[in-house]
Amino acid sequence: MKKSNKKLLVVAIATALTAASASSALALENQFSGAFTTFFDVGNFAGSGTLEKNAPTANYFVQRFRLGYTAKADDHVKLVTKFEFDYNYWGNSSYVDKRGGGGALGADSVNMETKHIYLDLNYPQINAKIGMQPYNDSFKGILFDADMAGVLLSHDYSNASIAAGYFRFHDSADGGKDGVTLGKNTFDMYSLDGKYNISKDLSVGAAYYFIRDQHTPGLYTVFPDAKVHTFGLNAAGNFGPVALTAFAAKQAGEITTNVDAKGYALNVGVKIPLAGGTARSEFLYVSGGKNAFYVPASDNGFTEGGQFYDSEMIMLGRDKYATTIDNAIIYDVNNNDEGVIMGTLGYDYTFNDKVSASANAGFAAVAKDLNNTESKYLGTEINAEAYYKLTANVTLGARAGYLFLGDHFKTLDADNPWDAKLIVKYNF
Numbered sequence: 158m159k160k161s162n163k164k165l166l167v168v169a170i171a172t173a174l175t176a177a178s179a180s181s182a183l184a185l186e187n188q189f190s191g192a193f194t195t196f197f198d199v200g201n202f203a204g205s206g207t208l209e210k211n212a213p214t215a216n217y218f219v220q221r222f223r224l225g226y227t228a229k230a231d232d233h234v235k236l237v238t239k240f241e242f243d244y245n246y247w248g249n250s251s252y253v254d255k256r257g258g259g260g261a262l263g264a265d266s267v268n269m270e271t272k273h274i275y276l277d278l279n280y281p282q283i284n285a286k287i288g289m290q291p292y293n294d295s296f297k298g299i300l301f302d303a304d305m306a307g308v309l310l311s312h313d314y315s316n317a318s319i320a321a322g323y324f325r326f327h328d329s330a331d332g333g334k335d336g337v338t339l340g341k342n343t344f345d346m347y348s349l350d351g352k353y354n355i356s357k358d359l360s361v362g363a364a365y366y367f368i369r370d371q372h373t374p375g376l377y378t379v380f381p382d383a384k385v386h387t388f389g390l391n392a393a394g395n396f397g398p399v400a401l402t403a404f405a406a407k408q409a410g411e412i413t414t415n416v417d418a419k420g421y422a423l424n425v426g427v428k429i430p431l432a433g434g435t436a437r438s439e440f441l442y443v444s445g446g447k448n449a450f451y452v453p454a455s456d457n458g459f460t461e462g463g464q465f466y467d468s469e470m471i472m473l474g475r476d477k478y479a480t481t482i483d484n485a486i487i488y489d490v491n492n493n494d495e496g497v498i499m500g501t502l503g504y505d506y507t508f509n510d511k512v513s514a515s516a517n518a519g520f521a522a523v524a525k526d527l528n529n530t531e532s533k534y535l536g537t538e539i540n541a542e543a544y545y546k547l548t549a550n551v552t553l554g555a556r557a558g559y560l561f562l563g564d565h566f567k568t569l570d571a572d573n574p575w576d577a578k579l580i581v582k583y584n585f
Contacts, residue, residue: 193583194478195220201575202472206484208562218247221480222259225271233279237290239272245481257296257481260375273304284311292324294462296404297351299422299443301453301462301492301502303476305346322348326453329372344372348454359394367410368453381530384410385418385451400428414450420450422490426467434506439467445496445525452491464483465488468501469517471558472574473538478556486560486574487521496524498533514543517558523565534563 204215244260259266275288293302307324327344389406452463501519540558557577
């Protein structure tokens with residue numbers, strides 16, 4: 158057989174095999190999306206999260222890649238997945254099986270993380286999301302904002318929407334006869350959320366979340382028998398050029414068998430066009446002390462909510478760019494049972510289709526001083542960021558901030574924290 162004929166035969170066989178293997182999935186639409194982000198960070202706080210005199214300056218590189226894949230069968234059925242690959246920082250380890258590892262010479266580490274995998278069934282009567290999925294509360298994420306396993310049912314009407322869900326945060330064996338009876342000592346959440354559009358410029362909503370924690374406490378679990386009800390109202394409206402958002406949330410029930418849940422939170426946010434850009438402001442009050450606001454946490458110590466990214470703070474609140482190195486003066490709004498009083502101002506400006514920038518300032522205090530310090534005042538932060546769009550998908554950026562510590566930390570005699578980043582982002 159001639160060489161050319163052999164090549165044609167190989168191509169024909171390969172084509173036939175490909176067609177045969179794909180015949181059962183001809184209608185399947187494969188959708189990919191993702192984001193690659195890396196940045197160089199230098200400062201005296203983000204790398205350690207400590208406040209101290211003569212705080213050392215750290216510098217490190219962080220890398221994160223997120224990959225989304227959706228298998229769409231038709232307009233009603235799709236499987237949605239997202240995976241994450243982190244190098245906590247370049248040079249950390251190699252040849253290991255470790256979350257965020259593999260950033261050192263040689264790499265070759267297993268560090269893939271599963272963000273979510275869920276089935277999305279979208280029919281005119283109802284939408285159902287089943288499996289590990291992203292979900293956040295209707296109070297700007299101060300209670301929860303995380304991936305969680307459960308079922309979320311929702312339906313949209315002409316001027317309203319309603320959603321009801323059940324989620325299992327954790328499950329523990331109850332020590333029964335076989336020692337592994339699941340479904341007894343669980344950490345569950347039930348949610349009910351509704352919104353109504355009064356007009357095209359004004360919507361109001363109500364939400365209710367019940368968290369029942371009966372699971373066997375882990376190393377970091379501090380509320381092993383919680384029965385907490387969180388309910389509240391939210392609204393969003395446009396009044397001429399001014400856009401307003403607000404919520405009020407209240408808690409009831411028991412944080413433990415001896416501690417009642419009495420927390421509450423209030424917020425208002427505003428955006429308005431100004432001098433060719435957009436000015437914005439946020440105010441947040443979260444109660445503390447005997448009225449401490451309950452925030453659920455996983456057994457590894459991560460608070461799966463409680464953050465307030467709308468503040469756009471870098472050190473005073475959790476940084477939107479923080480990955481596994483995630484430190485903040487106010488890590489969650491419970492804030493060690495002291496609560497939060499926070500106000501922020503910001504301004505966004507787009508110079509042209511390639512260059513944009515933002516500036517922010519914010520102050521914060523504790524709502525209840527449980528440590529009898531000289532002041533409730535935590536500090537004032539100023540920060541700024543600028544971006545250059547190298548291509549439609551690639552963005553270069555810089556972000557820096559400085560925090561003037563308040564008298565709440567006076568006894569520490571600590572240096573004021575600062576942080577700066579150089580950022581590269583690729584989205585597809």
